[in-house]
Amino acid sequence: xxxxxxxxxxxxxxxxxxxxxxxxxxxxxxxxxxxxxxxxxxxxxxxxxxxxxxxxxxxxxxxxxxxxxxxxxxxxxxxxxxxxxxxxxxxxxxxxxxxxxxxxxxxxxxxxxxxxxxxxxxxxxxx
Amino acid sequence: xxxxxxxxxxxxxxxxxxxxxxxxxxxxxxxxxxxxxxxxxxxxxxxxxxxxxxxxxxxxxxxxxxxxxxxxxxxxxxxxxxxxxxxxxxxxxxxxxxxxxxxxxxxxxxxxxxxxxxxxxxxxxxxxxxxxxxxxxxxxxxxxxxxxxxxxxxxxxxxxxxxxxxxxxxxxxxx
Numbered sequence: 386x387x388x389x390x391x392x393x394x395x396x397x398x399x400x401x402x403x404x405x406x407x408x409x410x411x412x413x414x415x416x417x418x419x420x421x422x423x424x425x426x427x428x429x430x431x432x433x434x435x436x437x438x439x440x441x442x443x444x445x446x447x448x449x450x451x452x453x454x455x456x457x458x459x460x461x462x463x464x465x466x467x468x469x470x471x472x473x474x475x476x477x478x479x480x481x482x483x484x485x486x487x488x489x490x491x492x493x494x495x496x497x498x499x500x501x502x503x504x505x506x507x508x509x510x511x512x
Numbered sequence: 513x514x515x516x517x518x519x520x521x522x523x524x525x526x527x528x529x530x531x532x533x534x535x536x537x538x539x540x541x542x543x544x545x546x547x548x549x550x551x552x553x554x555x556x557x558x559x560x561x562x563x564x565x566x567x568x569x570x571x572x573x574x575x576x577x578x579x580x581x582x583x584x585x586x587x588x589x590x591x592x593x594x595x596x597x598x599x600x601x602x603x604x605x606x607x608x609x610x611x612x613x614x615x616x617x618x619x620x621x622x623x624x625x626x627x628x629x630x631x632x633x634x635x636x637x638x639x640x641x642x643x644x645x646x647x648x649x650x651x652x653x654x655x656x657x658x659x660x661x662x663x664x665x666x667x668x669x670x671x672x673x674x675x676x677x678x679x680x681x682x683x684x685x686x687x
Contacts, residue, residue, distance in 0.1 A: 420598050423671065
């Protein structure tokens, strides 16, 4: 199956790969997995006191589309408020990367990773 | 008629695979479309459909994970879609560690030993979940079926790890 140029670009030069300090109270972690293909995705967001995403890092074990989806998402969320980030839809990710139908679940995984990270942030900060 | 009935087997998780294969061959012979070469086109069509059904049933019953999933479907358990994300954080953390273990293998001094060690870890953890699954399916309560459903999804991650390990082993052999 042919990958789109954008997928290949993100796959070959992934943005924001790595980890943030998970013990930092400003850092939220979202972990999601896809049983169908065994992909595992970790997305970490560093969120300022006024709810703005200052930094994002990811680590994904999976196919090119899963890596590209998470890489793209780290670029998109930076500078956004958590409410804005929560609005990011998998369809937008799939469209940007021109994902074929069999790879749509990779974009769903990336959307769910954002949601899981925000959920983690809210749990951490909801004393 | 469900797949177990089609094969004349009890609806249970433990299956004798040799017996399954014998029944499959017998059923396939009976339904083989060649036997219906001189029959009406409708009978031929039925034979082809029957043959396909026997084949589907065999593939499903032969694979423990597909069999488990099929049993849960028969019990009316709502399996999450294949596309639905899995969110058990501690399980996924462990998966990340195992993926890292896998990624480290090619840097090991003794790659054969590292592959062997990884396969032992994967198999041990797979077995543990698989044994739980057996008990959960036998218990057959609402709660145990929900847990079985969860375990089937977890086991798929271990299947993937094994596939990746096999790929790595092949790649290292080629070098």
